[in-house]
Amino acid sequence: MGRTDVLTLAILGTLAEKPLHGYEIRKRLGASLGPFRALSYGSLYPALKRMVTEGLIEVDDEGVEPTINRRSRIAYRLTDAGTAQLTEELASSGASSWDDDAFDVRFAMFERTDSATRLRILEGRRSRMSERLEEISQGLKAMRERHDLYTAELQRHGLERVEREVEWLDRLIDNERSATSGKDDPADAG
Amino acid sequence: MGRTDVLTLAILGTLAEKPLHGYEIRKRLGASLGPFRALSYGSLYPALKRMVTEGLIEVDDEGVEPTINRRSRIAYRLTDAGTAQLTEELASSGASSWDDDAFDVRFAMFERTDSATRLRILEGRRSRMSERLEEISQGLKAMRERHDLYTAELQRHGLERVEREVEWLDRLIDNERSATSGKDDPADAG
DNA sequence: GTTCGATGTATCGGCGCGATATAACTCTTA
DNA sequence: TAAGAGTTATATCGCGCCGATACATCGAAC
Numbered sequence: 001m002g003r004t005d006v007l008t009l010a011i012l013g014t015l016a017e018k019p020l021h022g023y024e025i026r027k028r029l030g031a032s033l034g035p036f037r038a039l040s041y042g043s044l045y046p047a048l049k050r051m052v053t054e055g056l057i058e059v060d061d062e063g064v065e066p067t068i069n070r071r072s073r074i075a076y077r078l079t080d081a082g083t084a085q086l087t088e089e090l091a092s093s094g095a096s097s098w099d100d101d102a103f104d105v106r107f108a109m110f111e112r113t114d115s116a117t118r119l120r121i122l123e124g125r126r127s128r129m130s131e132r133l134e135e136i137s138q139g140l141k142a143m144r145e146r147h148d149l150y151t152a153e154l155q156r157h158g159l160e161r162v163e164r165e166v167e168w169l170d171r172l173i174d175n176e177r178s179a180t181s182g183k184d185d186p187a188d189a190g
Numbered sequence: 191m192g193r194t195d196v197l198t199l200a201i202l203g204t205l206a207e208k209p210l211h212g213y214e215i216r217k218r219l220g221a222s223l224g225p226f227r228a229l230s231y232g233s234l235y236p237a238l239k240r241m242v243t244e245g246l247i248e249v250d251d252e253g254v255e256p257t258i259n260r261r262s263r264i265a266y267r268l269t270d271a272g273t274a275q276l277t278e279e280l281a282s283s284g285a286s287s288w289d290d291d292a293f294d295v296r297f298a299m300f301e302r303t304d305s306a307t308r309l310r311i312l313e314g315r316r317s318r319m320s321e322r323l324e325e326i327s328q329g330l331k332a333m334r335e336r337h338d339l340y341t342a343e344l345q346r347h348g349l350e351r352v353e354r355e356v357e358w359l360d361r362l363i364d365n366e367r368s369a370t371s372g373k374d375d376p377a378d379a380g
Numbered sequence: 381g382t383t384c385g386a387t388g389t390a391t392c393g394g395c396g397c398g399a400t401a402t403a404a405c406t407c408t409t410a
Numbered sequence: 411t412a413a414g415a416g417t418t419a420t421a422t423c424g425c426g427c428c429g430a431t432a433c434a435t436c437g438a439a440c
Binding site: 211212213214231232235236262263264 | 387388389390391392
């Protein structure tokens with residue numbers, strides 16, 4: 001039941017490298033997912049507390065540098081349960097993995113994801129985008145008689161954006177496939 | 191003070207053409223803004239009620255087709271106050287007009303917006319996108335040493351998307367300018 | 381004749397955002 | 411050395427919107 005939500009997964013993944021405090025978690029997440037649409041403190045701090053009570057993370061007293069009396073900061077580290085949950089989640093690829101937000105978070109963790117799962121997620125996302133393509137084309141065709149230039153233009157632009165993403169995904173899927181069939185090289189996407 | 195929020199504006203704009211009931215409003219909005227990310231009923235129905243108490247819209251008993259006993263449906267029409275607010279809002283172009291969601295809604299109503307305001311909104315959006323471009327490039331440069339291929343690829347894709355939007359906006363701005371300097375032709379963007 | 385999908389209104393829980401408060405540290409500059 | 415700004419850092423609170431859900435009717439297919 002308790003399917004890990006995107007926020008929890010993102011924090012788990014960020015904490016996997018090393019123990020960090022809230023502010024730094026947010027910064028790193030912002031760097032991974034893009035500077036805008038970084039998660040808010042109003043979500044982050046309550047989530048951290050929740051995750052402590054759930055036993056996924058715990059306060060890290062050890063790592064405090066003993067320079068002087070440091071400013072108040074609370075570092076968190078993964079517990080065994082947290083590590084286990086992250087591992088399990090990274091190996092999974094449910095339909096929720098290709099939602100808009102979830103996909104980006106999952107993709108940012110691809111380096112820690114096995115190749116087979118990477119491929120499944122990319123294909124799932126691709127299929128989702130194909131559905132959108134179809135839906136938008138449908139709507140665009142249906143509004144044929146309606147003569148609002150700007151609305152149509154907005155649709156066309158949306159359509160193009162999705163088309164671009166499909167192309168991008170195709171490129172990544174190709175790389176993933178050839179890397180798998182060959183050795184175990186990381187994908188060279190550029 | 192009471193700056194019209196996006197949801198209210200969208201409903202106001204949809205109702206401007208003719209009186210409609212909730213379900214139909216949602217459908218039309220979905221057709222304008224794209225089939226996915228259509229607004230939910232959990233937002234729509236409460237908003238309609240709120241707008242009635244605010245005097246922006248009112249229940250439309252008149253327009254009921256007298257065929258037989260129609261299914262329960264509640265059509266709404268704009269009041270004078272609602273029409274006034276829409277008109278005022280359509281002529282404005284505050285910074286909120288180039289937020290992600292707001293911009294799409296405003297753009298979808300461009301046919302009812304005067305050319306000068308159209309241009310100001312397009313330029314505002316363009317400037318917003320330029321800032322993002324800068325931010326992402328900055329972040330991409332800063333993560334130079336960090337060697338996570340997938341994270342970098344995600345950033346690059348995000349960057350490309352924003353670049354595309356800037357190009358799109360430039361095209362529209364050009365059209366708008368030449369239309370203004372020439373006659374009063376609607377933009378021919380294709 | 382009944383099952384299915386679309387039409388239609390409505391509410392409720394809850395999550396996450398944006399705003400805001402607070403405060404200590406750091407770097408500049410007068 | 412002291413003021414001031416900018417960054418680092420934690421925390422909470424209200425509120426808006428979404429997703430799920432419930433319920434009911436209609437038209438068409440089978």
